[in-house]
Amino acid sequence: MDYPFPFERVSKNGSFMHGMVNRSIEHFLRATYGDAIWHEIAQAGGIDAAGFNGMRQYPDDITQAMLQAASATLGKTACDILEDTGAWLVQIEAMRRLLRFSGGKFSEFVLALEELPARARLVLPDLEIPPLMVAQIEPDVYRIYGEGWGGLLWIVSGALRGMADDYGVLALIEAGGAGVEMRVLMQEYTQGRPFAFAPATISGQG
Amino acid sequence: MVSISFDCVARLLPMALHLGPEGAIHHAGATMRRLIPGRSHFNHAFMIDRPRDVTDGFAGLAQDLPDISRFFLRLRDHPGTVLRGHGIRLQDGGIVLNLGFGVGLPDAVRQFSLTDTDFTPADLAMELLFLHEANTAVQKELANFNQHTENARRVAEMQAYTDSLTGVNNRRGFEMALEIAVRQAEQMKFSIAHLDLDHFKEVNDRLGHAAGDEVLQRVAAILREETRATDTVSRIGGDEFTLILAAPRGSEQLRKFGERIIARIERPMMVMGREIRISVSMGITESTHYARADAAQMLLDADRALYAAKNAGRGCVVLFRDCPCTGAKPDVIR
Numbered sequence: 001m002d003y004p005f006p007f008e009r010v011s012k013n014g015s016f017m018h019g020m021v022n023r024s025i026e027h028f029l030r031a032t033y034g035d036a037i038w039h040e041i042a043q044a045g046g047i048d049a050a051g052f053n054g055m056r057q058y059p060d061d062i063t064q065a066m067l068q069a070a071s072a073t074l075g076k077t078a079c080d081i082l083e084d085t086g087a088w089l090v091q092i093e094a095m096r097r098l099l100r101f102s103g104g105k106f107s108e109f110v111l112a113l114e115e116l117p118a119r120a121r122l123v124l125p126d127l128e129i130p131p132l133m134v135a136q137i138e139p140d141v142y143r144i145y146g147e148g149w150g151g152l153l154w155i156v157s158g159a160l161r162g163m164a165d166d167y168g169v170l171a172l173i174e175a176g177g178a179g180v181e182m183r184v185l186m187q188e189y190t191q192g193r194p195f196a197f198a199p200a201t202i203s204g205q206g
Numbered sequence: 207m208v209s210i211s212f213d214c215v216a217r218l219l220p221m222a223l224h225l226g227p228e229g230a231i232h233h234a235g236a237t238m239r240r241l242i243p244g245r246s247h248f249n250h251a252f253m254i255d256r257p258r259d260v261t262d263g264f265a266g267l268a269q270d271l272p273d274i275s276r277f278f279l280r281l282r283d284h285p286g287t288v289l290r291g292h293g294i295r296l297q298d299g300g301i302v303l304n305l306g307f308g309v310g311l312p313d314a315v316r317q318f319s320l321t322d323t324d325f326t327p328a329d330l331a332m333e334l335l336f337l338h339e340a341n342t343a344v345q346k347e348l349a350n351f352n353q354h355t356e357n358a359r360r361v362a363e364m365q366a367y368t369d370s371l372t373g374v375n376n377r378r379g380f381e382m383a384l385e386i387a388v389r390q391a392e393q394m395k396f397s398i399a400h401l402d403l404d405h406f407k408e409v410n411d412r413l414g415h416a417a418g419d420e421v422l423q424r425v426a427a428i429l430r431e432e433t434r435a436t437d438t439v440s441r442i443g444g445d446e447f448t449l450i451l452a453a454p455r456g457s458e459q460l461r462k463f464g465e466r467i468i469a470r471i472e473r474p475m476m477v478m479g480r481e482i483r484i485s486v487s488m489g490i491t492e493s494t495h496y497a498r499a500d501a502a503q504m505l506l507d508a509d510r511a512l513y514a515a516k517n518a519g520r521g522c523v524v525l526f527r528d529c530p531c532t533g534a535k536p537d538v539i540r
Contacts, residue, residue: 050358054347094343101336104322122333123340197332198316199339 017063018127021152022052025063028085029070037073045069057126067151079154083175086158096166099159100195106167106187110134110142110160132156145179156180168192212302219304220326221289223248227299229264237324238305241281241289252279255288271295279305287314307331312338369441371419372426380440380448384501387438387450391499395454397492399464400508401429403445403471404485404520417477421484424477428470432463448508457492457525464488464523472521487515491526 030038030051042049045065052058067078074081090096102119103109117129130148137143144156157175160182164171170189173182212224212233220235229248245251248264255278260266267277271293281287291305307314311334314320325331367379375383387396403425410418422445429439429447438450455463471486489511493499511526518524 050354053351053354055351094339094346098336098340098343101322101332101339119336122337123344196319197321197335198319199312199335199342 016057017060018124019052019054019056019058020124020127021155022058022063022066023054024089024155025066025070025081025085026051028088029081032084032088033074041066041069041073044073078151079175082151082154083158083161086155086160087162088158089155090159090162090166096163096193097195097199099163100166101197106164106169106184109163109167110144110182111136113144113156140184142182142184143179144182153180165190166193166195215302218326220324221291221305223301223303223305225264225301225303227268229268232300237320240318240320240324241287242283245283251282252289253282253285254278255280267293268295268299268301271301284317287317311335369426372423372441374426374430374447375438375440377440377442380438380442380450381501383438383440383450384505387452387493388499388501388504391493394452395493396499397449397451397455397460397490398504398508399449399451399460399488399490400505400512401447401449401467401486401488402512402516403447404487404516406445406484409477409482409484413478413480413482417480417482420477421475421482424475425471425486428467432467432470457527460490460492460525461523464490468521468523485521487512487520488523489513489515489526489529490523495527 026038029041039049041047045068047062047066047069067081070076070081071078076084090099098119099109102112102115111134113132113134116132120127120129130146132144132146132149135143135145144153144160146153149156154175157173157180160171160180161173164173164182164184168188168190169184169192170186171182171184173180175181212222215224216222216233216235220237222233222235223231223238224233225248226232231242231246231248231251234242242251248267252263254260254263254267257270257274257277260270260274260277267274272295274292276290276292279289279291281289288308288310289305290308291303293301293303295301306329311331315331315335322332367375367382369376369379384398387394403421406418406421409421422441425447426439426441429449433439433449433451434453436452438448438452440448440450442448451460451463468486468488471484475482475484489508491504491507491511493504495507496503507526507529511524511529514529515522515524
């Protein structure tokens with residue numbers, strides 16, 4: 001089952017992908033499959049193997065070329081690659097911490113996903129994330145959807161998977177054309193990963 | 207008029223305090239209680255940090271309260287934590303204060319292990335913490351990127367100054383190194399050697415350019431082996447090399463150094479299955495010759511010495527200081 005690459009409207013001007021997205025996919029591929037495979041993918045996709053700059057924009061074509069090459073090289077669908085990228089991304093300590101600021105409980109976190117674009121804009125004003133909606137269909141069933149998310153919805157789906165683990169919640173998550181559907185099966189499935197709101201002592205203070 | 211109990215107020219304002227007319231702590235919001243556990247009087251819990259002229263604790267604060275629009279309180283148990291706030295006086299002489307962490311928030315959250323439940327939804331504390339961390343992450347990302355760019359720039363710069371055939375400096379690299387050497391000549395004496403291969407054109411003509419290229423690579427390798435890390439080896443033209451010898455060497459040492467290089471280059475080389483014999487002529491000039499080292503003059507003089515070496519029958523080294531051919535003596539001899 002090969003999904004198309006529905007990237008027709010990721011950014012508001014319609015044809016550019018923020019470097020952060022490309023860089024995330026690149027780093028996921030490198031971290032998971034190694035630099036040699038990354039070079040292979042870069043060469044097959046006609047991409048600079050030196051990698052992406054997270055602080056600039058790239059034409060969507062480049063993202064598509066990278067995904068197509070990765071898909072062919074790894075024998076996985078582009079959607080699986082995006083989903084794995086999302087799950088990998090939220091395992092990065094800085095990233096998961098930022099996300100956990102949205103809610104003390106997993107249910108709060110999920111509902112606060114609607115705030116995600118505004119939060120992202122606080123940090124990266126030129127990262128134009130389209131609006132994200134969260135509908136609570138049943139007490140434990142959510143649908144996360146948004147126009148213009150296209151293939152990036154699969155990153156959201158993978159990130160949700162990762163964050164459910166982080167909060168220690170057992171959930172069934174599936175992405176499709178209509179959005180990401182999530183059924184929470186058990187609230188306190190595991191202890192989750194520990195989290196304190198206080199920042200780790202970065203600057204030697206404290 | 208509706209009156210509400212302080213318990214209700216405290217639920218809305220978890221950092222609020224209700225003080226009696228003498229400064230006794232009657233009530234405290236849930237978060238405030240975590241900061242001053244067990245304290246029953248304002249003066250046991252706080253020092254007034256600002257306004258500076260309020261020096262008598264609660265009494266002074268109570269007296270000035272209508273006029274103080276904001277004040278800063280330091281926790282006695284944790285002097286690193288300063289709270290900011292304002293207050294109102296009640297009809298019975300008591301006081302209600304509402305306090306917050308201000309920019310000290312990240313430290314306070316760490317100090318008291320605060321979580322999102324310690325702040326009301328209206329409070330921007332979580333957003334501030336979020337921004338604090340996001341900003342750190344973005345800075346790190348930027349620093350990474352800058353490092354990336356810097357590395358790329360260095361590689362590009364190195365390539366721009368490197369002769370791709372032999373890996374030694376090209377003419378630009380040589381000029382750059384010479385400029386630096388001249389600028390530092392007063393602290394660090396140096397010499398320039400100008401080398402020109404003898405019989406190289408014959409190699410090219412007889413065996414082709416591939417063989418010629420290999421010979422150039424061998425010569426560059428010899429020059430690198432015979433020089434020190436502080437010296438600079440460059441190929442500035444077809445079969446022309448230069449050396450900037452940074453460490454001080456005496457004239458006799460220089461002559462011996464030149465002869466050793468010539469001897470090595472004169473050894474027969476096997477190139478593409480053929481034995482090749484070449485030689486090299488060398489002219490050297492030393493910065494100690496000049497009152498002020500001048501790149502153009504030194505280059506010219508090294509070139510004159512080289513010319514003298516060629517005239518003297520090739521395969522030899524000539525020091526400009528005893529150059530027999532030019533007639534023109536160096537301007538200054540020390």
